[in-house]
Amino acid sequence: MGTDERLAVVVEPSQVRLLPGDEDPYKWDRVEEKEHLFQKNLSDLSIRALRELIESIGDSVAASWKSPRAELAAKGIENVSTKTQKSRHPFLLTNSVSPQYPPSLDSDIGFSAKINDLQQVKNELIGERDIWKTKAEAEAAMRRDVEEASSQLKTTADELEEENRRLEIRINEMKLLLEQSRLNTMQYRGVVNTILRMVQGLKRNVPQGSQKEIMRDNDDNC
Structure with missing residues (x-):
C-alpha cells in the first residue's frame, strides 16, 4: 500500500470519535503537540480546539487502520464503504499524512462539507468575538461611567469640605x-457701677440745703 493509497472505508460523521472504541476500525495518529485535542469527545471540544483540529488534519493529525487490511476484510469492514456512499459528510480514513475523500461526486461533497464546516467554525468564532467585543465595550462604558461618577463625587466632596x-x-x-x-x-x-457709686458718694458729701439749691438751679435752667 503506497503512501497515497486510500483505506477505502467511509465513516458516518456521527461515528467519527476522537476516542475510538474497540469496535471502531480506525485510530488517530498525531504528534505530541496535538495530544491535548484527543483528551475529550468531539462534542466537548471548544470552538478554538475544534478549529485547531480541523486545521491539523492532514498535517499533524491523521487517521489510520488499527489492524492490517486483510484482517479488516475478514471482518467485513470493506462493505462499510458501499453502505455509506450517500453520507453527506463522508470521512475517509487513510494511512497517509493527508486524509483522502472519496472520488468524483463524493469527493466534491466531502470537500464542500469541509469548506462549510470551516465556514461555520469561522462564523462561530466571529460571533464569539463579537460577543466578547460587545461585552468589552459595555464594560468599558460602565468603567467610564463609574470613573465619571467617582470624579463628580470627589468634586462634590471637595466642595463640601471647602464649605465646611x-x-x-x-x-x-x-x-x-x-x-x-x-x-x-x-x-x-x-x-456704670463705678459711676453710680461715685454719684452716691457725692450725694452723701453735699449738704442738704446745697442739694435743694442745686436742684432749684437745675429747675431754673430747664
Whole structure:
C-alpha cells in the first residue's frame, strides 16, 4: 500500500470519535503537540480546539487502520464503504499524512462539507468575538461611567469640605465676637457701677440745703 493509497472505508460523521472504541476500525495518529485535542469527545471540544483540529488534519493529525487490511476484510469492514456512499459528510480514513475523500461526486461533497464546516467554525468564532467585543465595550462604558461618577463625587466632596472649612472659620469668628461682646458688656457694667457709686458718694458729701439749691438751679435752667 503506497503512501497515497486510500483505506477505502467511509465513516458516518456521527461515528467519527476522537476516542475510538474497540469496535471502531480506525485510530488517530498525531504528534505530541496535538495530544491535548484527543483528551475529550468531539462534542466537548471548544470552538478554538475544534478549529485547531480541523486545521491539523492532514498535517499533524491523521487517521489510520488499527489492524492490517486483510484482517479488516475478514471482518467485513470493506462493505462499510458501499453502505455509506450517500453520507453527506463522508470521512475517509487513510494511512497517509493527508486524509483522502472519496472520488468524483463524493469527493466534491466531502470537500464542500469541509469548506462549510470551516465556514461555520469561522462564523462561530466571529460571533464569539463579537460577543466578547460587545461585552468589552459595555464594560468599558460602565468603567467610564463609574470613573465619571467617582470624579463628580470627589468634586462634590471637595466642595463640601471647602464649605465646611469656611463655616468653621465663620463660626470661630462669631465665637470671638460673642466673647468680645461679653467682655465689653462686663466692662461697661463695671464702669456704670463705678459711676453710680461715685454719684452716691457725692450725694452723701453735699449738704442738704446745697442739694435743694442745686436742684432749684437745675429747675431754673430747664
